[in-house]
Amino acid sequence: MALDSKIPEGPLADKWTSHKFKSKLVNPANKRKYDIIVVGTGLAGASAAASFGELGYNVKSFCFQDSPRRAHSIAAQGGINAAKNYQNDGDSVFRLFYDTIKGGDYRGREANIHRLAEVSVNIIDQCVAQGVPFARDYGGLLDNRSFGGAQVSRTFYARGQTGQQLLLGAYSALSRQVATGKVKLYARTEMLDVVIIDGQARGIVTRNLITGEIESHSAHAVVLATGGYGNVFFLSTNAMGSNVTAAWRAHKKGAFFGNPCYTQIHPTCIPVSGDHQSKLTLMSESLRNDGRIWVPKEAVKGLKAADAAKIAEEDRDYYLERKYPAFGNLVPRDVASRNAKQMCDAGKGVGATGLAVFLDFSDAIKRDGLETIKGKYGNLFDMYQQITGDNPYEMPMMIYPAVHYTMGGLWVDYNLMTSVPGLYAAGEANFSDHGANRLGASALMQGLADGYFVLPYTIGDYLANMPYDKIPTDHEAFQTAEKEVKDRIQKLLSINGTKTVDDFHKELGHIMWEHCGMARNAEGLKLAKEKIKALREEFWKNVKVLGDNEEMNMSLEKANRVADFIELGELMVDDAFNRRESCGGHFREESQTPEGEALRIDDEFSYVAAWEYQGEGQDAKLHKEELEFENVKLTQRSYK
Amino acid sequence: MNLKLKIWRQKNANDKGAFESYDVSDVSPDMSFLEMLDVLNEDLSRDGKDPVHFDHDCREGICGMCSLYINGKPHGPKDAVTTCQLHMRSFKDGDIIVIEPWRASAFPVHKDLVVDRSSFDRIIQAGGYVNVNTGGVPDANEIAIPKTIADQAMDAAQCIGCGACVAACKNASAMLFTAAKVSQLALLPQGQTERHTRVERMVAQMEEEGFGNCTNTGACSAVCPKEIGQEHIARLNREYIGAKAASDNV
Ligand SMILES: Cc1cc2nc3c(=O)[nH]c(=O)nc-3n(C[C@H](O)[C@H](O)[C@H](O)COP(=O)(O)OP(=O)(O)OC[C@H]3O[C@@H](n4cnc5c(N)ncnc54)[C@H](O)[C@@H]3O)c2cc1C
Ligand code: SF4
Ligand code: FES
Numbered sequence: 073m074a075l076d077s078k079i080p081e082g083p084l085a086d087k088w089t090s091h092k093f094k095s096k097l098v099n100p101a102n103k104r105k106y107d108i109i110v111v112g113t114g115l116a117g118a119s120a121a122a123s124f125g126e127l128g129y130n131v132k133s134f135c136f137q138d139s140p141r142r143a144h145s146i147a148a149q150g151g152i153n154a155a156k157n158y159q160n161d162g163d164s165v166f167r168l169f170y171d172t173i174k175g176g177d178y179r180g181r182e183a184n185i186h187r188l189a190e191v192s193v194n195i196i197d198q199c200v201a202q203g204v205p206f207a208r209d210y211g212g213l214l215d216n217r218s219f220g221g222a223q224v225s226r227t228f229y230a231r232g233q234t235g236q237q238l239l240l241g242a243y244s245a246l247s248r249q250v251a252t253g254k255v256k257l258y259a260r261t262e263m264l265d266v267v268i269i270d271g272q273a274r275g276i277v278t279r280n281l282i283t284g285e286i287e288s289h290s291a292h293a294v295v296l297a298t299g300g301y302g303n304v305f306f307l308s309t310n311a312m313g314s315n316v317t318a319a320w321r322a323h324k325k326g327a328f329f330g331n332p333c334y335t336q337i338h339p340t341c342i343p344v345s346g347d348h349q350s351k352l353t354l355m356s357e358s359l360r361n362d363g364r365i366w367v368p369k370e371a372v373k374g375l376k377a378a379d380a381a382k383i384a385e386e387d388r389d390y391y392l393e394r395k396y397p398a399f400g401n402l403v404p405r406d407v408a409s410r411n412a413k414q415m416c417d418a419g420k421g422v423g424a425t426g427l428a429v430f431l432d433f434s435d436a437i438k439r440d441g442l443e444t445i446k447g448k449y450g451n452l453f454d455m456y457q458q459i460t461g462d463n464p465y466e467m468p469m470m471i472y473p474a475v476h477y478t479m480g481g482l483w484v485d486y487n488l489m490t491s492v493p494g495l496y497a498a499g500e501a502n503f504s505d506h507g508a509n510r511l512g513a514s515a516l517m518q519g520l521a522d523g524y525f526v527l528p529y530t531i532g533d534y535l536a537n538m539p540y541d542k543i544p545t546d547h548e549a550f551q552t553a554e555k556e557v558k559d560r561i562q563k564l565l566s567i568n569g570t571k572t573v574d575d576f577h578k579e580l581g582h583i584m585w586e587h588c589g590m591a592r593n594a595e596g597l598k599l600a601k602e603k604i605k606a607l608r609e610e611f612w613k614n615v616k617v618l619g620d621n622e623e624m625n626m627s628l629e630k631a632n633r634v635a636d637f638i639e640l641g642e643l644m645v646d647d648a649f650n651r652r653e654s655c656g657g658h659f660r661e662e663s664q665t666p667e668g669e670a671l672r673i674d675d676e677f678s679y680v681a682a683w684e685y686q687g688e689g690q691d692a693k694l695h696k697e698e699l700e701f702e703n704v705k706l707t708q709r710s711y712k
Numbered sequence: 713m714n715l716k717l718k719i720w721r722q723k724n725a726n727d728k729g730a731f732e733s734y735d736v737s738d739v740s741p742d743m744s745f746l747e748m749l750d751v752l753n754e755d756l757s758r759d760g761k762d763p764v765h766f767d768h769d770c771r772e773g774i775c776g777m778c779s780l781y782i783n784g785k786p787h788g789p790k791d792a793v794t795t796c797q798l799h800m801r802s803f804k805d806g807d808i809i810v811i812e813p814w815r816a817s818a819f820p821v822h823k824d825l826v827v828d829r830s831s832f833d834r835i836i837q838a839g840g841y842v843n844v845n846t847g848g849v850p851d852a853n854e855i856a857i858p859k860t861i862a863d864q865a866m867d868a869a870q871c872i873g874c875g876a877c878v879a880a881c882k883n884a885s886a887m888l889f890t891a892a893k894v895s896q897l898a899l900l901p902q903g904q905t906e907r908h909t910r911v912e913r914m915v916a917q918m919e920e921e922g923f924g925n926c927t928n929t930g931a932c933s934a935v936c937p938k939e940i941g942q943e944h945i946a947r948l949n950r951e952y953i954g955a956k957a958a959s960d961n962v
Contacts, residue, residue: 122846126846138830139873141873142770142873144769144775146774158853201842201849203865205865206852208858209859212856212862214853230869236774236872247833248843250833259833311775313769346742348740350750353771458797458799459799460742524847570758616757616760618757624765627757
């Protein structure tokens with residue numbers, strides 16, 4: 073099957089407008105004849121489901137949490153970008169487009185990214201109209217800040233809870249449609265398979281997480297807005313339930329997986345404190361505006377934050393300031409992360425585990441005064457103290473990079489349709505707009521762009537060609553899919569081995585972090601592949617899943633998800649092995665400049681790697697979507 | 713440290729349920745409360761026993777999914793944090809910790825410590841929104857909103873929908889939760905058009921769900937992890953009286 077990205081003809085800035093005009097429309101009176109399934113109620117899913125309902129389609133909306141309002145988008149802190157240029161500081165749609173494509177290290181699609189920048193301005197209007205309480209200045213107009221090293225102030229925010237407020241906005245729009253009866257909600261319901269009939273996605277199979285009931289749902293189109301898969305690493309900043317199952321089952325039914333190895337590692341997270349650790353907490357990137365990052369020049373074993381002051385100034389290595397004098401502590405996320413890892417690998421890490429570096433505010437407190445620092449970062453400092461027991465006003469924080477976001481995801485064309493007709497992917501679940509590295513405050517923008525402003529147009533174009541007839545769920549294809557789901561659950565429950573699901577998940581995470589994390593090389597990746605294969609075999613022989621299907625069973629829920637993570641892990645390793653260049657968040661050790669910086673190889677790797685499933689135990693097949701750059705010139709990033 | 717846990721176990725909504733005791737040892741002060749329960753659950757699983765079911769997701773105090781009644785207090789002994797943000801350094805060796813689900817007839821137990829809070833979603837569906845469709849809205853800066861008003865609206869909007877306010881209230885009232893949304897939208901210009909119908913509908917839904925009446929004890933605000941204050945309840949009451957006086961809606 074050939075990949076067709078369906079990018080419209082014409083000049084970059086006109087593509088979306090002309091595409092919308094050329095898209096077919098569904099007559100208002102006919103919209104009620106179509107059913108759409110939306111899996112996921114994060115920014116992407118809730119905004120899509122609400123907008124479809126408003127247009128008149130019948131929508132079924134699914135999430136595994138107890139309420140749509142709890143989707144992982146709720147946890148986003150920093151903000152959302154939009155090219156409003158309210159600050160008159162030189163922002164524009166083209167500049168946001170340019171920053172995004174450059175930030176993604178030239179591994180994203182021009183047309184998609186330009187569309188994202190175009191609709192970014194509508195998002196802010198929409199959210200304000202819903203009553204999202206964005207921060208305002210004293211004149212009552214919207215406030216902005218500069219985020220993640222951007223040279224313009226284009227980030228809108230609501231205290232440190234931007235994701236929460238945007239999601240509650242989308243949730244309110246969704247709730248309004250639930251009240252009108254256009255959207256039916258299925259909370260605590262997990263999608264376990266997608267059903268394809270005559271080559272088109274026509275429904276899903278779900279498990280009710282309270283009763284265990286396996287059910288089928290039929291529709292004319294299916295949208296997956298199921299978030300990212302960072303939890304393949306076990307430890308990440310994602311919510312505990314974030315998983316790849318929906319995307320992975322779709323992949324196994326024919327949807328290509330794009331750039332699976334593209335993961336974003338965030339430099340400022342609270343380090344791991346012990347084996348019991350269940351997740352990692354992100355500390356806002358803004359801390360790097362005032363904090364100075366350092367390690368001792370000579371390794372000091374187990375150096376505590378409380379003893380940091382004993383290290384004399386001349387014995388400290390402010391390594392980012394030393395190596396990148398122009399940007400210092402504000403180098404991009406990937407550079408900051410990689411350097412922290414290098415320091416720790418060289419034995420200079422601090423803290424009990426040696427896997428941490430200091431982020432020190434003592435100079436900032438001296439310069440600006442305690443009150444100023446408190447005003448800027450009070451909440452974050454309190455949170456840090458709550459978690460670690462250390463007081464960052466008195467001693468440096470300890471930080472370490474952690475998995476944060478996955479740029480990879482289901483491959484989609486310009487219409488956000490996967491390689492399976494009628495199956496769409498939106499938000500973090502698709503691969504589309506961030507290339508090999510996502511800029512801060514751009515995921516929220518993309519989720520809402522997809523749901524409010526892209527899918528409502530593109531799905532209409534598809535449905536306009538669909539007959540109205542509904543497929544009953546006793547159709548053979550639904551029955552087969554249900555049986556597969558039930559058989560798999562029975563198998564998981566019957567193994568009754570000796571290791572818990574978490575044991576396997578931790579082991580997988582360890583392999584992925586070690587060999588397919590911030591830095592990779594061919595040898596490590598080969599080893600990882602073997603280890604994952606062995607882990608998978610062991611899982612299906614020796615996992616212990618308790619209880620029955622017909623009850624609330626969190627051990628079974630996790631087992632279902634971890635089984636998919638293990639398979640995904642193998643594909644990520646294949647993808648990382650294939651991409652023999654350093655780009656974006658990934659450092660491929662074989663591909664570096666003489667100074668040890670990341671080296672992209674444009675003539676060989678300017679493509680999207682889209683992987684096609686080939687069957688149990690078979691290697692996936694690689695398809696390449698060549699990326700064409702007509703509006704930007706490719707340059708190597710340099711922060712010296 | 714070593715601890716004794718007394719945990720409410722209940723197989724499903726129809727089961728009567730009872731407390732069971734568990735000993736956990738070698739608990740590190742750096743663990744979060746939920747990580748301590750993870751460790752217990754791993755031990756139970758290895759022994760072939762059903763792990764203790766509890767709700768959680770973000771573990772950062774923002775999704776509102778976690779919900780334990782710890783030693784008689786929703787979200788445990790510390791003020792202004794959720795259960796997932798509580799760390800074991802708040803306890804000491806030898807402590808006995810009693811862990812129960814939220815108790816309210818509008819929050820029936822699904823299993824162990826997991827309850828059904830879909831009544832909250834239905835209160836929002838009754839009117840917790842502004843009636844705007846996607847597209848066709850004015851430029852965001854067309855409506856100026858004084859910073860103080862925007863800040864107060866944000867104070868109310870911070871509610872995470874956890875339900876601790878209900879669990880703490882002797883009447884199991886959902887007044888603080890409902891007030892937080894009513895107050896946010898009543899403060900903002902965007903919420904004015906439906907101001908009266910909104911409060912009437914949301915309060916009617918709250919009553920229909922079986923939540924109790926508010927007798928202004930303030931227990932809700934005292935346990936609210938987001939410190940949503942009593943002034944929002946006062947605003948709801950004013951809105952409600954205003955609505956009743958002004959209209960014959962609903
Ligand atoms: C700590 C943190 C801070 C962040 N801060 C920022 C920021 O400041 N700015 C920014 O732009 N981005 C930020 N991000 C990234 C951003 O929050 C996410 O990328 C984005 O919110 C993802 O939205 P989504 O709608 O795609 O998916 P999610 O919000 O993850 O939603 C996924 C949905 O899918 C459902 N689901 C998943 N699988 C299934 C299944 N099998 N069956 C049924 N339902 C399922 C879930 O229930 C949920 O409703 C941050 C991320 C983290 C972790
Ligand atoms: S008002 Fe406070 S306690 Fe009640 S649901 Fe909201 S956040 Fe929780
Ligand atoms: S788990 Fe999200 S608030 Fe506690």
